[in-house]
Amino acid sequence: MIQNSAPAALDSGLPPAVPAIEIHDLHKDYNGFAAVDGLSITVPQGCFFGVLGPNGAGKTTTIRMLIGLAQPTSGAISVLGMQMPGQSYEIRKQIGLVPDDTLLFDHLTGPEYLEFVARMYGMDRSLARDRSAELLHLFELTEAGRKLIGEYSKGMRKRVAMAAALIHRPRLYLMDEPFEGVDAVGARLMKDILLEQVRRGATIFLTSHVLDVLERLCDRLAIINKGKLVLEGTMAELRQQAAAGSESLEEIFVKVVGADHARESLNWL
Amino acid sequence: MWQQIRTLAWVHFRSMRNRFPRTGWGTILIWFLSLIWYGLFAGLGALLAFAIPVVGLATLRMAVPLALIAILVYWQVFPLATLSGGWSLQMGKLRVYPIKLSALFTIEVCLRLTTSPEAIVVLIGAAIGLARHPGIPVISALVLLLFIPLNLFLSIGFREALMRSGRTKRFRELRPLLFILLAIAPQFLARTEARRFLKPYLRVLAAVPATPWREWTILSLGGFSFLAALSVLGWLAIAYFFARWQFAKSLDEDETVSLSPPPTGSRTQKTGILEALWTLPDRLTRDPMAALLQKEFRSLLRMPRFRLIFGLACIFSVLVFIPLVLNGSRVGFIANNFLPIVNIYGLLIMGEVLIFNVFGFDRKAVQIYFITPIPFDTVLKAKNLAALFFILIQSLSVTFVAAILRIRVTPVDLANAVGTALVIAVFLISAGNLTSVYLPRPMDPNQTFRRQTSGKLQLWLLGSFIGLSVPVGFAFLARWAFDSEWAYLAVLLVDLMIGWIIYRLSLDSATQQALRGTEDLVDKLSKGGDPIGT
Numbered sequence: 001m002i003q004n005s006a007p008a009a010l011d012s013g014l015p016p017a018v019p020a021i022e023i024h025d026l027h028k029d030y031n032g033f034a035a036v037d038g039l040s041i042t043v044p045q046g047c048f049f050g051v052l053g054p055n056g057a058g059k060t061t062t063i064r065m066l067i068g069l070a071q072p073t074s075g076a077i078s079v080l081g082m083q084m085p086g087q088s089y090e091i092r093k094q095i096g097l098v099p100d101d102t103l104l105f106d107h108l109t110g111p112e113y114l115e116f117v118a119r120m121y122g123m124d125r126s127l128a129r130d131r132s133a134e135l136l137h138l139f140e141l142t143e144a145g146r147k148l149i150g151e152y153s154k155g156m157r158k159r160v161a162m163a164a165a166l167i168h169r170p171r172l173y174l175m176d177e178p179f180e181g182v183d184a185v186g187a188r189l190m191k192d193i194l195l196e197q198v199r200r201g202a203t204i205f206l207t208s209h210v211l212d213v214l215e216r217l218c219d220r221l222a223i224i225n226k227g228k229l230v231l232e233g234t235m236a237e238l239r240q241q242a243a244a245g246s247e248s249l250e251e252i253f254v255k256v257v258g259a260d261h262a263r264e265s266l267n268w269l
Numbered sequence: 270m271w272q273q274i275r276t277l278a279w280v281h282f283r284s285m286r287n288r289f290p291r292t293g294w295g296t297i298l299i300w301f302l303s304l305i306w307y308g309l310f311a312g313l314g315a316l317l318a319f320a321i322p323v324v325g326l327a328t329l330r331m332a333v334p335l336a337l338i339a340i341l342v343y344w345q346v347f348p349l350a351t352l353s354g355g356w357s358l359q360m361g362k363l364r365v366y367p368i369k370l371s372a373l374f375t376i377e378v379c380l381r382l383t384t385s386p387e388a389i390v391v392l393i394g395a396a397i398g399l400a401r402h403p404g405i406p407v408i409s410a411l412v413l414l415l416f417i418p419l420n421l422f423l424s425i426g427f428r429e430a431l432m433r434s435g436r437t438k439r440f441r442e443l444r445p446l447l448f449i450l451l452a453i454a455p456q457f458l459a460r461t462e463a464r465r466f467l468k469p470y471l472r473v474l475a476a477v478p479a480t481p482w483r484e485w486t487i488l489s490l491g492g493f494s495f496l497a498a499l500s501v502l503g504w505l506a507i508a509y510f511f512a513r514w515q516f517a518k519s520l521d522e523d524e525t526v527s528l529s530p531p532p533t534g535s536r537t538q539k540t541g542i543l544e545a546l547w548t549l550p551d552r553l554t555r556d557p558m559a560a561l562l563q564k565e566f567r568s569l570l571r572m573p574r575f576r577l578i579f580g581l582a583c584i585f586s587v588l589v590f591i592p593l594v595l596n597g598s599r600v601g602f603i604a605n606n607f608l609p610i611v612n613i614y615g616l617l618i619m620g621e622v623l624i625f626n627v628f629g630f631d632r633k634a635v636q637i638y639f640i641t642p643i644p645f646d647t648v649l650k651a652k653n654l655a656a657l658f659f660i661l662i663q664s665l666s667v668t669f670v671a672a673i674l675r676i677r678v679t680p681v682d683l684a685n686a687v688g689t690a691l692v693i694a695v696f697l698i699s700a701g702n703l704t705s706v707y708l709p710r711p712m713d714p715n716q717t718f719r720r721q722t723s724g725k726l727q728l729w730l731l732g733s734f735i736g737l738s739v740p741v742g743f744a745f746l747a748r749w750a751f752d753s754e755w756a757y758l759a760v761l762l763v764d765l766m767i768g769w770i771i772y773r774l775s776l777d778s779a780t781q782q783a784l785r786g787t788e789d790l791v792d793k794l795s796k797g798g799d800p801i802g803t
Contacts, residue, residue, distance in 0.1 A: 050439065064788070067637060067639075067640050068640070068787070069636060069639055069640065069787055069788065069791060070787070070788045071787075071788065089642055089644075090642075092640055092641060092642040093642040095640070097640050099636065101400035103633065103634045103636045103637045103640070104634055105564065105568055105631065105634050106573055106634075106714070107567065107568040107569075107630075107714065108564065108567055108568060112564075112567060114558075116560050116563070116564050117637070117641065119556045119557060119560035120556075120557055120560060120637070120642075121641060121642065122557075123554075124640070125551065125556075148571065156453040182729075195679055
C-alpha cells in the first residue's frame, strides 16, 4: 500500500532567503493581560524549529495567531512570504496543524475524518481515500478503521490528528504538544515522519514540554516566557547565550526562566 | 459525609455565582416565564389548600387516589418526555474523589427536587388542605408529604435505568417510542372516546389494594390501619432501594462506556441505505460542500441526542396533536391545518440541534472550519442544507404517519405542509445562523435527557417564533379571507421570497461575525461543565 519510492521534495516556490515564519513585535492582550508581549521570531525554510516555555508563556496563543484562530493585538506575521491575516486563505492551504487539543469529530471514523480533511484541502475523493488509507496504515490505525474517533485512545487521537496534518503535503507544520499522550512507539514513528518532512524541505514549528525531544530534533530553539522571547538559536548558541557550558536544554531552560530558585518546603508534605 | 455534600453544594453555587454577572435578558425572561409557570401550580396548590376543607370525605376518598396517580405519572414521565431531567450530579467529574456512595446519593436525591417542583407545590397545597379539613387529623394529612420522597426515589431509579438503557443500542431505539406512548396517554385519554372506555378501569386501578395511591389515600384521610402504614413504608423502602441500586449501578459502569458512543457493529459498512444517503451529496454537489454535507449526515445520524430529537419530531409531533383532531367532529383550526401545525411543532423540537446552535455538536473541533482553506459561508450553507434535508424528511414522515393514522392528507395538504415547513425553516435558519455564531454553546451528543440551550438563546428562540407568526399568520389569514388553499400557497411563496432575502443577509452577517470573533466562538465551544449539570 505504501509507495516505496522517495517522495518528491517540496517545491516551495519561495526564494530561500524568505523565512517560513516571520513574527515581528507581536502582541496579544486578553483584558489587559499580555499573553504575547512583543515577540519577534524568524524561522527559516526547511528548519525544525522548537519553542519551549513554561505554562502560560504564550506558545499556544502564538500558534493560534499563526493559523488565524486568534487575532494579534498588534505586530506583524508573515507566513511563507504571505501576510497574516490578509492572505490567511492562501496561508491555510500550505499549513498542517496539530493543535494541543485535537480537532477531531468524534462521530466519524478515522478514514472518514481523513477523507473529510483531505477534501477540505481540495483533493479529489479518490486521492483523498487513497492517502487516507496509506496514512492509516503508516500510523498503524488500519485495524481501528471502523471505530468512531470518540472510541479512540488519546494516543490514537493524536496519531489521527497528525495524519490529518500530513494528508495534503503542507509546506509548514504548526504543532502544539504533538507527543502528549502518545506512547514511545507512536512518538518514535511521529518523530521519524517529521524528520523526513524536514528533509524534503518542509518547515516545522513545534512546541513541546518534552525537552530532550526538542534538543534532539530541532535545528533551532526559542525559549519564551511571559509572552517574551528569552533565548533563540541553535543548541550551541543557546548554551553560549545562557553561559551554560555543556548543560542540557532542561538546565538552560530552568536557568533562563528563573525557575531554579529555592522552593519553600511544606511541613505537611 | 455532610461536609462533602456541603462542599458539592458550595461548588455548584460558586459556579452559578461566577456565571451570574453574565446573566442577560434571556435568563431574566426565562426566570419570568418560569415564575408564571410555577406560579400557576402555586395557585393550584393554594386552591387545594382552601378548597379541600369544604369537600366531603367520600369525595376525597374517590378523588385523592386518582390525583396521586396523576401526580406520579406527571412526575415520572413529564421530565423525560421534555428531555429536561432537572439538576443531577456529573459523575464523570466526581468519581475520582473519595466521596462515599451515600453522600453522592443524598445530594442526588436533593437535586431531584428540581425535576418537578410544580408537583411538590401541589402536594404541599393538598397536604395543607387536608390538615385544615375538620374530619382529618393533622398528622394524617402530613402523610401525604411522604409521597414526595417516593417520587424522588422513583425518578432517580427510572432516570438511571433509562440512561443506561440508552447506551444499549436496542433499548436506545425503543426509548423515544416509550416516551411518546407515555407522554401522549394523558391527552389521549382526556380528549378522546378512550376516556369513557378507560374510566372504569382507572377507577378499578385507583382502588387496587396495596398500591401507593390507595394506601397513601387511606392514611392521609385519617383512616389509619397497620396494613396501610406497612404498605406505605414498604413502598418507600422499595423506591429507596430501587433508586440506590440503580444509582450504584450507574456509578459502577465504566466511565469510558458512558462517554463513548455505542459499539460500532455494522455501522461503517459500505452498504445500505445510510451509505447511499452519505454519498448522495457527491452526486448532487462538489467539494467542499459535498464533503461538509457528508460529514453532517454521518455525524448527526450517529449522535444519540440527534436521533432522539429527530425521532420525536417525526412521530411525537403527530401523536401530540392527534387527540385534538380525533376530538369529535374533526373540525376546527388544528384539524384544518393539522400538517402545517405538526410541522411547525416538529421544527420547534429540532431547532435546538439543527438550526439555532449549528456548531454545538462540533464543539472545539469547530476550529477545523477556520484552519482549512474553505470559505466560512460554505460551512454555514452546508449546515443549513443538512438542516433543510432533515426538515424535509421530518415533514414527509409526519405526512406518512398522519396517513397511516387515517388523518385526511390530500396533495394540497402535503404541498401546504411542505411549503409551510420550508418557509418557516428559511426564517428560522436565518435567525439560527446568527445565534449559532453570536451565542454558541457546546452540546453533548451523547446526552439525551438534558436541555442544552442558554437563557439568551431561548430568548432568541422566543423572539424568532414570535417574528415567524407574522408571515405564516398572513398565510393563514389569506386562506381564511379567500377560503382558498391557493391564497395560502401564494402568500407562502411571497414569504419564501422575503425569507430568502433575509437568509442572504443573515448569512453574510453571520460569516462576518464568525471571522471577526473566531477566537470567541472557539473558546465558547470549548468550554466544559460544572460538577452538577443543570
